[in-house]
Amino acid sequence: MPAIQPRGELTLQTIAMPADTNANGDIFGGWLMAQMDLGSSVLARSRARGRVATVAVEAMTFHQPVHVGDTVSIFAELKREGTTSMQIGVEVWVTRQPSAERLKMTEATFVFVAVDEQGRKRPLPQIRQTGVMA
Numbered sequence: 001m002p003a004i005q006p007r008g009e010l011t012l013q014t015i016a017m018p019a020d021t022n023a024n025g026d027i028f029g030g031w032l033m034a035q036m037d038l039g040s041s042v043l044a045r046s047r048a049r050g051r052v053a054t055v056a057v058e059a060m061t062f063h064q065p066v067h068v069g070d071t072v073s074i075f076a077e078l079k080r081e082g083t084t085s086m087q088i089g090v091e092v093w094v095t096r097q098p099s100a101e102r103l104k105m106t107e108a109t110f111v112f113v114a115v116d117e118q119g120r121k122r123p124l125p126q127i128r129q130t131g132v133m134a
Contacts, residue, residue, distance in 0.1 A: 004104065006073070006075040006091050006093050006104070007075060007077050007089060007091055008043075008075040008076045008077030008089060008090075008091065009043065009075065009076060009077070010073055010074070010075055011039040011040070011042040011043055011074050011075065011076045012035060012038055012039035012042065012073075012074040013071065013072065013073045013074070014035060014071075014072050015069065015070070015071055015072065016066050016067065016068055016069065016070045016071075016072050016094075017068065018068050020068075021068060025068075026065035026066065026067065027065065027066035027067065027068070027070070027072075029062060032062075032066060032072070032092060032105075032106060033057070033060070033108075035072060035074055035092070036074055036090045036092060036106070036108060036110065037054055037057075037110060038074070039074030039075075039076055039090060040054075040074070040076045040088040040090045040110040040112070041054065041110075041112065042076065043076040043077070043078065043088055044086060044088055044110075044112040047078060047081070047086060047124065048086070048112070048114035048124055048125070049125050050114065050115075050116075050122075051114070051115045051116070051117070051119075052112040052113065052114055052115060053112065053113050053115050053119070054110060054111070054112055055085070055111050055112065055113050056110070056111040057108055057109070057110055057111070058087075058108065058109040058110075058111065059107075059108060059109055060106070060107075060108035061106065061107050061108065062105070062106050063104060063105055063106060063107075064103065064105055065105075066092070066094055066105055066106075067094075067096070069096075069097060070094035070095065070096055070097075071094060071095040071097075072092060072093075072094055072105075073092070073093045073094070073095070074090060074091075074092055075090070075091045075092075075093065076088050076089065076090050076091075077089045079109065081124060082124075083123055083124065084113050084114055084121045084122060084123055084124060085111060085112065085113045085114070085124075086111070086112050086114075086124065087109050087110070087111050088109065088110045088111075088112060089107070089108075089109055090107065090108050090109070090110055091104060091106070091107045092104070092105045092106040092107070093105065
């Protein structure tokens with residue numbers, strides 16, 4: 001059976017630090033959610049070709065805790081888009097040291113809206129489809 005791989009592109013990578021822990025000594029879920037927002041916004045900004053605003057987080061699931069010292073990798077993929085908004089699927093994977101074990105920790109769907117300089121909704125730019133003639 002093939003190993004499970006992250007979906008999407010790597011958009012952010014960092015190391016979980018002691019300052020990011022909760023009262024139990026695990027990495028605080030709010031810190032992890034902020035990293036997911038940052039990582040997914042990289043993809044959203046690229047697709048929108050400009051400013052975006054996070055408007056919702058759907059179906060966030062924590063599979064297991066992140067530990068201090070874990071290398072945290074955020075993967076993002078465009079799941080769906082409308083006229084002004086898009087859904088970005090986000091997965092958090094960690095690499096544990098010294099084993100280099102790679103584990104999926106968290107996943108969610110973030111919803112972004114493209115906005116102009118005044119913070120008002122704007123349409124997503126059209127993507128031109130190009131074909132290759134054989």
